[in-house]
Amino acid sequence: MLKKVKDIARTILTEKQGDGVLGLIKGEWDIVQPHIFESPGEVDALVIEPKWLLAKMAMTVLRSSREGYRLAVVVRGCDERALTELVKRNQIEKERLLTIGIACTGEQASACICDRPYPQKLDAGDAVAGVDPFKEDIVKELLAGDGPARMEKWANILKRCIKCYGCRNSCPICVCIPCKLEDAVWVETGIIPAEVLSYHLIRAFHLSDTCVACGACQEACPVNIPLLALQLSMREMLRETYGYEAGLDPERKSPILYDLCKEPAAGQALPDWINSLRKDDES
Amino acid sequence: MSPDFIKTICPYCGVGCGLVLKVEDGKVVSTYPDREHPVSRGTLCIKGWSAHEFVHHPQRLKTPLVKKGDTFEEISWNDAIALAVEKLKAAAERFGGNAVGGLSSAKCTNEENYLFQKMIRMAFKTNNVDHCARLCHAPTAVGMGQTTGSGAMTNSISDLAGAECILIIGSNAAESHPIIMGEIYKAVDRGAAVIVVDPRKTAVAENARIHLRINPGTDIPLLCGMMRHIIDEGLHNEKFIQERMDGFEELKKFLRSWPVERAAKECGIDEGEIRRVAEMYAKAKDSAVVYCMGITQHACGTANVHAVCDLAMLCGQIGKTFSGVYPLRGQNNVQGACDMGALPNVYPGYQSVSDSAVQEKFEKAWGRELSRKPGLTVTEMIGSAGKEIRALYIMAENPALSDPDVNHVLESLNKLDFLIVQDIFLTETAKFAHLVLPAVCFAEKTGTYTNTERRFQLLRKAVEPPGEAKGDFEIICLIANALGLDFPYKHPGEVMEEIASLVPDYGGIRFDRLEKAGLQWPCPDTGHEGTRFLHEGQFTRGRGLFIVPAYTPPFEKPDDEYPYYLNTGRMFAHYHTGTMTRRSPFLNREMAGPYAEMHPEDAMRGGIREGDRIRITSRRGSIVTAARITERVARGSIFAPFHFTEARANILTNPVLDPISKIPEFKVCAAKIEKEPNEKQER
Numbered sequence: 001m002l003k004k005v006k007d008i009a010r011t012i013l014t015e016k017q018g019d020g021v022l023g024l025i026k027g028e029w030d031i032v033q034p035h036i037f038e039s040p041g042e043v044d045a046l047v048i049e050p051k052w053l054l055a056k057m058a059m060t061v062l063r064s065s066r067e068g069y070r071l072a073v074v075v076r077g078c079d080e081r082a083l084t085e086l087v088k089r090n091q092i093e094k095e096r097l098l099t100i101g102i103a104c105t106g107e108q109a110s111a112c113i114c115d116r117p118y119p120q121k122l123d124a125g126d127a128v129a130g131v132d133p134f135k136e137d138i139v140k141e142l143l144a145g146d147g148p149a150r151m152e153k154w155a156n157i158l159k160r161c162i163k164c165y166g167c168r169n170s171c172p173i174c175v176c177i178p179c180k181l182e183d184a185v186w187v188e189t190g191i192i193p194a195e196v197l198s199y200h201l202i203r204a205f206h207l208s209d210t211c212v213a214c215g216a217c218q219e220a221c222p223v224n225i226p227l228l229a230l231q232l233s234m235r236e237m238l239r240e241t242y243g244y245e246a247g248l249d250p251e252r253k254s255p256i257l258y259d260l261c262k263e264p265a266a267g268q269a270l271p272d273w274i275n276s277l278r279k280d281d282e283s
Numbered sequence: 284m285s286p287d288f289i290k291t292i293c294p295y296c297g298v299g300c301g302l303v304l305k306v307e308d309g310k311v312v313s314t315y316p317d318r319e320h321p322v323s324r325g326t327l328c329i330k331g332w333s334a335h336e337f338v339h340h341p342q343r344l345k346t347p348l349v350k351k352g353d354t355f356e357e358i359s360w361n362d363a364i365a366l367a368v369e370k371l372k373a374a375a376e377r378f379g380g381n382a383v384g385g386l387s388s389a390k391c392t393n394e395e396n397y398l399f400q401k402m403i404r405m406a407f408k409t410n411n412v413d414h415c416a417r418l419c420h421a422p423t424a425v426g427m428g429q430t431t432g433s434g435a436m437t438n439s440i441s442d443l444a445g446a447e448c449i450l451i452i453g454s455n456a457a458e459s460h461p462i463i464m465g466e467i468y469k470a471v472d473r474g475a476a477v478i479v480v481d482p483r484k485t486a487v488a489e490n491a492r493i494h495l496r497i498n499p500g501t502d503i504p505l506l507c508g509m510m511r512h513i514i515d516e517g518l519h520n521e522k523f524i525q526e527r528m529d530g531f532e533e534l535k536k537f538l539r540s541w542p543v544e545r546a547a548k549e550c551g552i553d554e555g556e557i558r559r560v561a562e563m564y565a566k567a568k569d570s571a572v573v574y575c576m577g578i579t580q581h582a583c584g585t586a587n588v589h590a591v592c593d594l595a596m597l598c599g600q601i602g603k604t605f606s607g608v609y610p611l612r613g614q615n616n617v618q619g620a621c622d623m624g625a626l627p628n629v630y631p632g633y634q635s636v637s638d639s640a641v642q643e644k645f646e647k648a649w650g651r652e653l654s655r656k657p658g659l660t661v662t663e664m665i666g667s668a669g670k671e672i673r674a675l676y677i678m679a680e681n682p683a684l685s686d687p688d689v690n691h692v693l694e695s696l697n698k699l700d701f702l703i704v705q706d707i708f709l710t711e712t713a714k715f716a717h718l719v720l721p722a723v724c725f726a727e728k729t730g731t732y733t734n735t736e737r738r739f740q741l742l743r744k745a746v747e748p749p750g751e752a753k754g755d756f757e758i759i760c761l762i763a764n765a766l767g768l769d770f771p772y773k774h775p776g777e778v779m780e781e782i783a784s785l786v787p788d789y790g791g792i793r794f795d796r797l798e799k800a801g802l803q804w805p806c807p808d809t810g811h812e813g814t815r816f817l818h819e820g821q822f823t824r825g826r827g828l829f830i831v832p833a834y835t836p837p838f839e840k841p842d843d844e845y846p847y848y849l850n851t852g853r854m855f856a857h858y859h860t861g862t863m864t865r866r867s868p869f870l871n872r873e874m875a876g877p878y879a880e881m882h883p884e885d886a887m888r889g890g891i892r893e894g895d896r897i898r899i900t901s902r903r904g905s906i907v908t909a910a911r912i913t914e915r916v917a918r919g920s921i922f923a924p925f926h927f928t929e930a931r932a933n934i935l936t937n938p939v940l941d942p943i944s945k946i947p948e949f950k951v952c953a954a955k956i957e958k959e960p961n962e963k964q965e966r
Binding site for chain 1: 305326461473489874
């Protein structure tokens with residue numbers, strides 16, 4: 001698989017389909033880090049492990065590069081979905097972006113509890129079956145119980161938050177400027193933990209229709225908050241209600257923005273567990 | 284040019300997380316976490332994520348500056364070096380070599396610290412070299428050195444995740460060492476019990492199974508009560524003590540005077556709680572003790588460290604994985620600055636200056652006569668400025684904010700014949716300098732830092748320095764050569780080889796071996812893989828030593844005039860004197876100004892509301908700050924972070940010293956609060 005990725009990358013550079021290839025490089029002493037390959041000769045040192053999300057880097061690279069610069073990105077399924085969302089949201093010009101799609105291993109898919117561990121445009125490797133995250137014990141446990149029980153459980157977990165902003169910074173599609181989380185009206189400054197409702201749930205809801213389930217937020221969390229579980233249930237609700245999954249169809253806009261007047265009613269699009277956020281549940 | 288990505292190490296705290304700097308057109312434009320880093324594994328705290336923000340700040344020093352009257356004028360490097368050398372030499376010639384002092388830096392690399400202490404020791408035949416470890420973990424270096432033979436964290440950070448019981452004393456790791464807090468939570472997720480001892484209800488305490496809110500400065504009573512109960516219940520590790528320890532009978536005898544009842548009374552907590560945590564710690568398979576400034580920054584700081592070590596050794600919770608004693612080091616390279624001998628009593632590798640064999644070894648290696656008399660500490664050098672100390676060379680330290688009783692520090696700095704400050708910004712201290720030398724920051728240099736788990740890590744240069752600024756490495760070499768020494772070094776790697784030849788524990792450290800994940804000392808030869816935990820089978824000093832902890836209550840207690848306990852420390856968005864963090868927009872947005880925490884009942888009594896301006900006064904001075912009303916502090920206590928130049932908490936702190944390690948009692952003093960009129964802030 002690696003050889004194939006290198007061949008494609010070399011071809012892209014040799015035939016000038018792209019000006020650079022964003023991927024991982026294994027340099028001297030086996031150090032792996034992101035790198036932009038600009039000559040075919042460099043490509044020998046390209047590697048594809050470990051999982052290292054590049055979509056957000058790709059966006060910033062394209063933003064600051066000269067006009068017309070075309071960038072190819074080595075993408076896993078989640079990276080491809082993130083790039084698709086970024087294009088949809090006018091953060092990346094489609095014409096300047098190429099992808100080299102690689103499939104994740106089964107092991108990686110289980111580690112990420114990923115249900116689509118492959119890109120739609122698969123260039124190298126064989127797609128393995130995904131994992132149903134809702135059958136995983138950890139997710140089941142986090143989403144189990146009635147409203148108040150869930151509220152307590154999540155409040156307990158979220159009070160670990162050290163407010164590093166890593167979840168936001170690492171999220172490939174968290175791109176708003178200014179960011180609501182930096183608005184002192186919503187999020188009190190100078191204090192940890194961050195407020196559960198105003199920090200974590202603003203973030204979670206804001207991403208409800210763009211989250212591509214890459215798990216970058218959770219991986220960047222220094223205090224092991226299972227942020228992916230928070231996000232997955234919203235993603236699932238959009239799938240159930242509207243048959244919509246962020247990052248799959250480049251043409252289809254978010255139903256939260258465009259389908260509000262269609263059936264079913266908007267209220268039903270919200271996952272039932274949000275009731276648990278109301279401290280004094282009326283029921 | 285497309286951007287470059289450079290792996291390096293975070294410049295803030297002693298955890299030493301891995302960063303990937305994104306460099307565009309010669310500028311560091313953003314920071315990403317390093318997914319492959321052995322400690323941080325793709326995570327960072329708010330400061331790490333913002334590490335690039337101060338690098339290209341417009342206020343960076345770009346040329347050497349000389350004081351002319353009340354202002355600074357630019358001068359050339361040649362003139363600056365000549366002036367520095369002239370003045371240092373003049374002080375030494377007129378008043379003797381001991382009239383010169385150097386403050387090395389826990390922000391600088393190992394190689395720079397090594398060269399700095401070598402220069403001071405060789406050129407002036409004095410041991411007047413110290414650094415800010417004096418203000419944070421000097422008691423650890425001394426106390427753990429006495430009990431175990433090594434003043435460093437016994438285990439690795441990742442060991443915490445495997446512990447069954449973690450006792451955290453006087454550490455707000457969630458704000459000060461956030462990535463280590465993550466390892467502790469991993470242990471919690473596996474069922475471990477976390478016990479927090481802290482007068483403040485910190486975020487760490489909020490997330491603990493048990494929080495013991497003891498009276499300020501009563502750590503020894505607590506630990507003694509716990510140890511007494513452990514012995515009474517027969518929960519101590521008899522076999523371990525017999526095989527590996529000395530001094531048990533003395534300790535046991537001493538603990539007779541600390542029944543749990545007395546301990547509980549002194550600490551202001553319930554007896555049952557002491558028994559419960561003692562049993563939890565003693566009965567767990569693997570127990571760890573994590574501590575920080577809450578233990579060390581007391582007039583009995585060294586004794587506090589003795590007590591912590593005693594507890595671990597009493598239960599045999601040391602010298603194996605997932606257990607041990609974890610002093611969390613403050614600065615990115617404070618471990619390294621100590622290791623490199625930037626201390627007045629030891630050469631690199633903690634080799635005593637008063638040992639004649641050691642002196643001979645270094646005299647032979649360096650080719651100069653050296654002094655056997657231990658030098659002055661940070662606080663002593665500043666205290667004797669204008670008297671014994673006439674010329675002071677400060678490399679990247681900011682005592683005008685970081686040292687206790689700041690008003691007195693400023694008076695002292697003014698008394699010096701000559702003050703050289705080498706830094707990246709015109710710090711509060713640099714303003715007092717006669718000569719300011721522009722140095723470079725972490726992103727502009729190559730070298731090594733040693734993190735809190737003894738890991739040598741490689742720093743990689745990402746961008747060029749601003750203007751004419753030079754690396755500390757180069758500046759030291761220029762000055763040393765101008766002083767008549769032979770410092771021919773071209774690359775820090777050469778210095779590391781010299782260090783390796785002089786310190787057996789670092790014998791195997793080479794730059795090319797650090798590229799991937801660094802190496803944890805001891806690492807005696809180039810085939811050695813480094814050491815994950817210390818004291819396996821045998822303590823570094825041979826047999827471990829129980830030391831009876833000599834308890835002294837806080838020097839100042841609240842009284843009618845100063846009715847509050849004042850506690851100082853850090854908050855999560857800023858770092859120490861704020862030289863870097865307060866110039867980082869994102870961090871400054873998070874916390875733009877000073878504040879002090881006070882309890883709602885105290886606030887109500889004083890008619891103080893959230894955000895009101897208050898004046899805090901101690902016997903040494905006063906500051907005006909904003910009130911933050913919270914139950915995080917106990918009734919009768921105030922907490923003030925020390926980052927803010929406009930309200931320097933260290934104006935208030937007590938300079939009384941621990942007699943052994945000479946650390947000041949930053950953590951406790953008496954203070955009063957008055958409400959200030961809410962007018963526009965004065966400048």
